[in-house]
Amino acid sequence: MKTLIIGPSWVGDMMMSQSLYRTLKHLQPTMEIDVMAPAWCRALLSKMPEVNQSIAMPISHGEFALAKRYQLGKELRNNQYDQAIILPNSFKSALIPFFAKIPKRTGWKGEMRYGLLNDLRQLDKQAFPLMVERYVALAYPKQDIHSAKDLPQPILWPKLSVEKDEVDQALATFNIPSDVPLIGFCPGAEFGPAKRWPDYHYAALADLIVKQHAKIIIFGSEKDKPVGEQIIAKMVHGDQCINLAGQTKLDQAINVISACKAIVTNDSGLMHVAAALDKPLVALYGPSSPDFTPPLSNKAEVIRLITGYHRVRKGDAEQGYHQSLIDIKPDQVFETLMKLIVRCEKSN
Template sequence: MRPILVFCLPAIGDFIRCHAAIQIIAERFPGQSIDVVTSRLAAPLARLMPHVRKVWVAEKHWKPGLKERARLARELRKENYQAAYMLTSSTKASLVPWLARIPERIGYPREFQFGMVNRLPAGWLKSMVAFGSRKTRLAEQVCAIARRGERPAEDGPLPAPQLVVSPEELAGWRQRNGIDAARPVIALYTSDFANKRSWPMERFVSIARDHAARGWSVWLVGGPRERQAAAEIRAHLPEAIDFTSTPDIAEAMCQIAASTVFLGVDGGISHAAGALGGPCVLIYGSNRAYLHGPVNAQVIFLEPPISTPGWVENTRAVSEDRVREALATAIRKHAPQFA
């Protein structure tokens, strides 16, 4: 059977959301190999995704990029793919499977790449012109492409993206880093405190102190954007462990998978925490969790109260008490030994 290629979105959170579509494709074509194309940043996560055989890297900002895309197309042509699912709407991305002569190229012609995309899902025009409350979520859009626009037999929930860190890999990571598996851990993902999506620094510190006083370890996870925030938290809580200088995103997945509970804000790392399946509490601005949050069932979302002014994007109106209650619920349900 000829393999299938899936062009995924480049940002970490969006790439993880694409795994919902990959699961649908794997169910439709059991036994067929599925490869993905994504950015260099997101590519290391592909090996943690069930059903994915191989990952190709396509940089997002190739300028002008024709030479690089033609080179990638020549490599793809050798694989003899039967179909390419275009979960990204970029014309630059659609150019690659067209140059690779993949016979079936499925997706919405959002940048009017007719011809490069030659199989349009049912209802594609209605989806393209939808706006406001009628516009479908990104997770729903990629699943619609995977289903070719057909509704599932039963209108159930979207497939939940999955990232799987093996027990052996997790045990090796703990051993290399001297982590005591018996000690509970709260992982904090803050984003940049100057970012309106974040939560006030003093509240993160307060929650961290509560857990440290009960014998928990406090881990600060993320990347370059979170390093200053991690330094500010450690200035108030020196015992917190700063993992924001981790050079490999796959190692960051071990950090999250090894934690007992995850507390974070809107961002790609929070999508990873949801996909890894552990207890997860996420703080979002008003009306943003449904559109932009993970669809994993174990995630608890906290937003400003409905009585606050509409379209509140910052999270200050989410109180510490609500966060403490949500963390206690998540731990009691998913890690009762630490409740």
């Protein structure tokens, strides 16, 4: 059995999609799984043992490019896939498997994909409240799964595989000591300050942690680098903090995160990476809700002071922070983090 997955385009979604790959391999251990996704995803996919190979999607997110999609599909015909599973809900994401003439094409109906998909599923969002459930459901025949309650339990959560020599090399590359506890911060968020815990709170928390003889490592993309600099500038002990935002490739960030004792994070893609690395983590939520895409880990603690989903792009405060995140105080996060670390150490 050979299966092509059309993967998602965001870090968090790609991480959660691993539950589908793990489920497919559990059901059919000899299955070969190829994943077509943006080139940057290869850093994640290479650490998923279930994936046979990643195929770079050369078409940018949002681009229709019908002729390119036809050519890609035509080239894939030689791979002789038995099935394609299309995870994005867009019309265009279903075109390549159709052009590739893959016999069975599975996915949720999405944008009216009749004909493009011949194993079409009608999504009842109330029946599948979690994104990971919607992904995993596609591993099973549609007549067997009508709601999340029908899914075999427990769901196989994402689990990245990282080699020790990769970790050692990443620490050496960035001159990070391996003989002191490392606490990772992921202070960025894709949609801006409204989903971020304030930088001054991160700074205050960092100083509390440094007093416990630990170092702080800040992770993120290039656009998160200024946030990391602001955190260090507002710390009393800024010399005990290393800002790696914008300095690492994704695979290097994954390797360093795996060396951390614990992670404090906003609702972000790196939160899902840390969860898949089985790191104790404290996830800070504001307007976005953990009800749909929570960290998939028994070692995660979510702190949120409001309920429901709030479609907020700009927060209340001058810096764009949302009041519900401002109201989460560093002392509360520090206490939650310390208790979590102790609990996880006792359970190991």
